[in-house]
Amino acid sequence: MMKTNNWFLYIIECTDGSLYTGITVDVDARYAAHCQGTGARYTRSHPPRRLLGFETHPNRSSASKAEYRIKRLSTAEKWKYAATLQRLS
Template sequence: MTKPWYLYLIECTDGSIYTGITVDVAARYLSHCQGRGARYTRAHPPRQLLGYECHPDRSSASRAEYRIKQLSPPAKRKYALNLTQTFESEVAASSESGEPCQP
Protein backbone atom coordinates (compact mmCIF):
# COMPACT_ATOMS: atom_id res chain seq x y z
CA MET A 1 0.00 0.00 0.00
CA THR A 2 1.39 3.40 -0.97
CA LYS A 3 1.49 6.44 1.27
CA PRO A 4 -0.88 9.25 0.37
CA TRP A 5 0.66 12.36 -1.18
CA TYR A 6 -0.44 15.92 -0.47
CA LEU A 7 -0.72 18.98 -2.66
CA TYR A 8 -0.16 22.18 -0.66
CA LEU A 9 -0.25 25.93 -1.31
CA ILE A 10 1.87 28.47 0.57
CA GLU A 11 1.41 32.23 0.49
CA CYS A 12 4.80 33.95 0.42
CA THR A 13 5.70 37.29 2.02
CA ASP A 14 5.61 39.01 -1.38
CA GLY A 15 2.04 37.79 -1.96
CA SER A 16 3.00 35.08 -4.45
CA ILE A 17 1.71 31.53 -4.04
CA TYR A 18 3.98 28.47 -4.02
CA THR A 19 2.48 25.09 -4.90
CA GLY A 20 4.17 21.79 -4.03
CA ILE A 21 3.62 18.13 -3.20
CA THR A 22 4.89 15.99 -0.32
CA VAL A 23 4.10 12.97 1.85
CA ASP A 24 4.47 15.02 5.08
CA VAL A 25 2.97 18.51 4.90
CA ALA A 26 4.06 19.56 8.42
CA ALA A 27 7.70 18.61 7.86
CA ARG A 28 7.81 20.13 4.38
CA TYR A 29 6.22 23.41 5.48
CA LEU A 30 8.67 23.62 8.36
CA SER A 31 11.59 23.06 5.99
CA HIS A 32 10.29 25.91 3.79
CA CYS A 33 10.05 28.14 6.88
CA GLN A 34 13.60 27.29 7.94
CA GLY A 35 15.04 28.09 4.51
CA ARG A 36 15.69 24.43 3.67
CA GLY A 37 12.79 24.04 1.23
CA ALA A 38 12.55 24.78 -2.46
CA ARG A 39 14.76 27.43 -4.04
CA TYR A 40 11.63 29.53 -4.66
CA THR A 41 10.70 29.71 -0.97
CA ARG A 42 14.27 30.55 -0.01
CA ALA A 43 13.96 33.66 -2.19
CA HIS A 44 10.29 34.26 -1.29
CA PRO A 45 9.87 33.25 2.39
CA PRO A 46 6.55 31.69 3.44
CA ARG A 47 3.93 33.79 5.19
CA GLN A 48 1.33 31.07 5.75
CA LEU A 49 0.09 27.71 4.59
CA LEU A 50 -3.07 28.34 2.57
CA GLY A 51 -4.13 24.70 2.64
CA TYR A 52 -3.54 21.18 1.44
CA GLU A 53 -5.38 18.21 -0.03
CA CYS A 54 -4.74 14.47 -0.07
CA HIS A 55 -4.08 12.37 -3.19
CA PRO A 56 -3.80 8.57 -3.36
CA ASP A 57 -0.35 8.55 -4.98
CA ARG A 58 2.48 10.72 -6.28
CA SER A 59 1.24 10.62 -9.86
CA SER A 60 -2.16 12.02 -8.90
CA ALA A 61 -0.57 14.71 -6.72
CA SER A 62 1.83 15.69 -9.52
CA ARG A 63 -1.01 16.04 -12.02
CA ALA A 64 -2.95 18.22 -9.56
CA GLU A 65 0.18 20.31 -8.90
CA TYR A 66 0.62 20.92 -12.63
CA ARG A 67 -3.02 22.00 -13.01
CA ILE A 68 -2.79 24.40 -10.06
CA LYS A 69 0.47 25.92 -11.30
CA GLN A 70 -1.32 26.85 -14.54
CA LEU A 71 -3.84 29.01 -12.63
CA SER A 72 -3.55 32.75 -12.06
CA PRO A 73 -2.79 33.91 -8.49
CA PRO A 74 -6.43 34.96 -7.87
CA ALA A 75 -7.63 31.56 -9.11
CA LYS A 76 -5.11 29.82 -6.81
CA ARG A 77 -6.44 31.81 -3.83
CA LYS A 78 -10.00 30.84 -4.73
CA TYR A 79 -8.95 27.18 -5.05
CA ALA A 80 -7.22 27.36 -1.65
CA LEU A 81 -10.51 28.29 0.03
CA ASN A 82 -11.65 24.69 -0.52
CA LEU A 83 -8.49 23.09 0.90
CA THR A 84 -7.95 21.78 4.42
CA GLN A 85 -6.71 24.69 6.50
CA THR A 86 -6.70 23.35 10.08
CA PHE A 87 -3.00 22.70 10.08
CA GLU A 88 -1.02 25.38 11.91
CA SER A 89 -1.15 23.54 15.26
CA GLU A 90 0.60 20.51 13.70
CA VAL A 91 3.30 22.74 12.21
CA ALA A 92 3.76 24.62 15.48
CA ALA A 93 4.04 21.35 17.40
CA SER A 94 6.83 20.14 15.11
CA SER A 95 8.69 23.47 15.20
CA GLU A 96 11.60 23.82 17.62
CA SER A 97 10.43 27.28 18.62
CA GLY A 98 6.80 26.22 18.83
CA GLU A 99 5.86 28.95 16.36
CA PRO A 100 4.71 28.63 12.74
CA CYS A 101 6.41 30.76 10.06
CA GLN A 102 6.29 34.46 10.59
CA PRO A 103 6.54 37.09 7.82
Protein backbone atom coordinates (compact mmCIF):
# COMPACT_ATOMS: atom_id res chain seq x y z
CA MET A 1 0.00 0.00 0.00
CA MET A 2 1.29 3.44 -0.86
CA LYS A 3 2.34 5.82 1.89
CA THR A 4 -0.02 8.78 2.18
CA ASN A 5 -0.90 11.40 4.76
CA ASN A 6 -4.19 9.57 5.32
CA TRP A 7 -5.15 7.53 8.35
CA PHE A 8 -6.94 4.20 8.08
CA LEU A 9 -9.47 2.41 10.23
CA TYR A 10 -9.14 -1.38 9.92
CA ILE A 11 -10.91 -4.46 11.24
CA ILE A 12 -9.22 -7.81 11.89
CA GLU A 13 -10.94 -11.15 12.45
CA CYS A 14 -9.15 -13.06 15.21
CA THR A 15 -8.74 -16.84 15.39
CA ASP A 16 -11.39 -17.06 18.14
CA GLY A 17 -13.93 -15.28 15.91
CA SER A 18 -13.68 -11.94 17.73
CA LEU A 19 -13.08 -8.70 15.85
CA TYR A 20 -10.37 -6.12 16.50
CA THR A 21 -10.70 -2.53 15.29
CA GLY A 22 -7.77 -0.13 15.09
CA ILE A 23 -6.31 2.86 13.26
CA THR A 24 -2.97 3.36 11.54
CA VAL A 25 -1.15 5.25 8.80
CA ASP A 26 0.10 1.98 7.22
CA VAL A 27 -2.35 -0.94 7.12
CA ASP A 28 0.16 -3.49 5.77
CA ALA A 29 2.77 -2.76 8.44
CA ARG A 30 0.24 -2.62 11.26
CA TYR A 31 -1.37 -5.93 10.28
CA ALA A 32 2.09 -7.52 10.06
CA ALA A 33 2.83 -6.25 13.57
CA HIS A 34 -0.40 -7.81 14.86
CA CYS A 35 0.52 -11.11 13.20
CA GLN A 36 3.99 -11.03 14.80
CA GLY A 37 2.52 -10.41 18.25
CA THR A 38 3.86 -6.86 18.48
CA GLY A 39 0.68 -5.00 17.49
CA ALA A 40 -1.76 -4.61 20.36
CA ARG A 41 -2.19 -6.41 23.65
CA TYR A 42 -5.56 -7.75 22.45
CA THR A 43 -4.13 -9.41 19.34
CA ARG A 44 -1.33 -11.01 21.35
CA SER A 45 -3.94 -13.11 23.17
CA HIS A 46 -6.36 -13.24 20.21
CA PRO A 47 -4.11 -13.88 17.17
CA PRO A 48 -5.29 -12.49 13.82
CA ARG A 49 -6.91 -14.80 11.28
CA ARG A 50 -7.32 -12.22 8.51
CA LEU A 51 -7.66 -8.55 7.75
CA LEU A 52 -11.31 -7.94 6.92
CA GLY A 53 -10.74 -4.50 5.41
CA PHE A 54 -10.03 -0.83 5.94
CA GLU A 55 -11.36 2.63 5.21
CA THR A 56 -9.50 5.86 4.57
CA HIS A 57 -9.73 8.99 6.72
CA PRO A 58 -8.15 12.39 6.05
CA ASN A 59 -6.59 12.72 9.52
CA ARG A 60 -6.09 11.04 12.87
CA SER A 61 -9.05 12.79 14.47
CA SER A 62 -11.47 11.47 11.86
CA ALA A 63 -10.04 7.94 12.13
CA SER A 64 -10.20 8.01 15.95
CA LYS A 65 -13.84 9.12 15.90
CA ALA A 66 -14.70 6.32 13.46
CA GLU A 67 -12.82 3.79 15.62
CA TYR A 68 -14.77 4.89 18.70
CA ARG A 69 -18.06 4.59 16.80
CA ILE A 70 -17.23 1.11 15.44
CA LYS A 71 -16.02 -0.21 18.81
CA ARG A 72 -19.44 0.64 20.27
CA LEU A 73 -21.27 -1.59 17.74
CA SER A 74 -22.44 -5.10 18.55
CA THR A 75 -20.47 -7.97 17.02
CA ALA A 76 -23.20 -8.55 14.42
CA GLU A 77 -23.15 -4.86 13.49
CA LYS A 78 -19.34 -4.92 13.22
CA TRP A 79 -19.50 -7.88 10.82
CA LYS A 80 -22.05 -6.02 8.70
CA TYR A 81 -19.87 -2.90 8.72
CA ALA A 82 -16.73 -4.89 7.89
CA ALA A 83 -18.44 -6.15 4.72
CA THR A 84 -18.50 -2.54 3.44
CA LEU A 85 -14.76 -1.94 3.88
CA GLN A 86 -12.09 -1.85 1.18
CA ARG A 87 -9.85 -4.89 0.78
CA LEU A 88 -6.12 -4.97 0.18
CA SER A 89 -5.27 -5.97 -3.36
